[in-house]
Amino acid sequence: MVILTSTLLKLEKRARKIIKPKPFLDTLKLVVKSGHGGNGDLKFGGIGGQGGVVFLKAKEDCTLKQLWKKYPTKVIEASNGEDSCKTRLVGRRGNDQEIHVPTGITIIDNEKNRIIGELNNQDETCIVAKGGVGGSLGNNFIGKPGRSYSITLDLKIIADCGLVGFPNAGKSTLLKAISNAKPKIASYPFTTIMPQIGVLEYDDYRQITLADLPGLIENAHKNIGMGHQFLKHVERTRLLILIVDINGFQLSLKHQKRSCIENVYSLNKELEMYDQNLLEKPSILLVNKMDLDGSIEKYIENENYFNDLSLFVDKIPEDIRPEKLLKFERIIPLSARKFQEVDKVKNEIRQVIDRVEERKLTENVDEKVNEKLRRKLIEHGPKVV
Known part of the structure; x- marks a missing residue:
């Protein structure tokens, strides 16, 4: 009996080591x-x-x-x-x-x-x-x-895109659907406890990296929850991808439930409070779980607000009301679980990143041309020695 008990205890310890996530x-x-x-x-x-x-x-x-x-x-x-x-x-x-x-x-x-x-x-x-x-x-x-x-x-993780969203919004499900990553997926908050990197591969061998980062909670900018541990990784990305649940989100019974549109403003607020420069990055909004009952009606109800956040900002509670609003390059309703519109998301991500790169190249060329003209226009006179 003693031998059996000790063997079972050893097996239990070994199982805990296997199950326990690596930090x-x-x-x-x-x-x-x-x-x-x-x-x-x-x-x-x-x-x-x-x-x-x-x-x-x-x-x-x-x-x-x-x-x-x-x-x-x-x-x-x-x-x-x-x-x-x-x-x-x-x-x-x-x-x-x-x-x-x-x-x-x-x-x-x-x-x-x-x-x-x-x-x-x-x-x-x-x-x-x-x-x-x-x-x-x-x-x-x-x-x-x-x-x-x-x-x-x-x-700070270097990736082309960063998925920003509250827990259980479907970030890990989306990452698995459009890339080769294998993140943990479950129906409870904080499934993702460490960053996951996926690679989007295209037919012409183009590759774009996508980071699934731990879920935010309200007041993350104050280092509450995973706080700065998450937000610092957003600084390295070229494109922000905000993802929200069409049915809203409630972390627990102690927390207030936020609607879908309120979650968009709340994410905007968290990014703003951590670093306003993050709002200068191009962004895409993904409205997930569109396969659920009543989701289409909720999307139609909020569609205008998604396109122009200033239309609804006065109705948002002050604690989650941002001063500077995001302007989304694309707004895509989808169901990551059902693979609905997943290919569209993948293509739109590439189009936005390519457009941003073209814009940067044009700005750099214009700056060089202006610098050359400025130098030519400088009057060169005799120098006093």
Whole structure:
């Protein structure tokens, strides 16, 4: 009996490990130390080797979890420079410490609370701790000590599009329907507890990445719920895709139920309160669950408000009323569960992104032309020396 009980307990623990979701790391604190500069040789005028530096290098196939496993102590040190001697007047430089980090990393100096740099592209580098200078005549042949810094690596997912919506709006269902991702889907809130990335593939081999991010709740801008953990990932996307349930949403019995149109304004408000610049991004509105009874009538009732949010803003409660309103590039009713209008969503996403890129290229060309004209129009006169 004892053996049976212990066996069952082991099986239960193993099942818990399998069922328990793996945590998604998007923030990691590290201590980095550069190498000490080697001492010089006073007698022969030798120069000590410079201490090794610590630098970060962006890799697309890297994750913060891999980095955490590689450096469990969270302390990373470069080696010291070599001392000068009569057989080697110039000491060898200390070995540098190269740290691979995922793309989309923001590096923050914890002591000064400032951003050191960002690594958004493959193989970009950033030095986070410079090595100590080797000993020479200028410093009495005494090598300078290395520097130690406490830094935070803050990951913001880079994706073409970001799905923004309250829990159970159908984000994961949509992502599964239009991409190769396999997110968890269920009928209760907060199914998605970590970001999921899907890839939209087209017949001409074009690919667009789509991020399904954890569901918002009201006051997420105050870091309530998943708060900033979700909203910071929206900053990297080129296109916002707001998705709402046509029947509205109620997080629990303690919370007030919001109608579909109220949820649109509430999402608008959360984005505005976190960062107004997010409202400058192009956006698409998806009205989901159109296969349910009465959904068509509700959509017709709110269609004009979807097209122009200013028409209904005065009737919205003040706590979810935004000051700056979104203007949607497209408004698409659909049923992600029934695959209704899913292909249309996929095509419209591509059209909007392509149009935004064309607009940016045109603006860049116009700026260059204007700069050339401005330079030509400048009067060049004699210079007083």
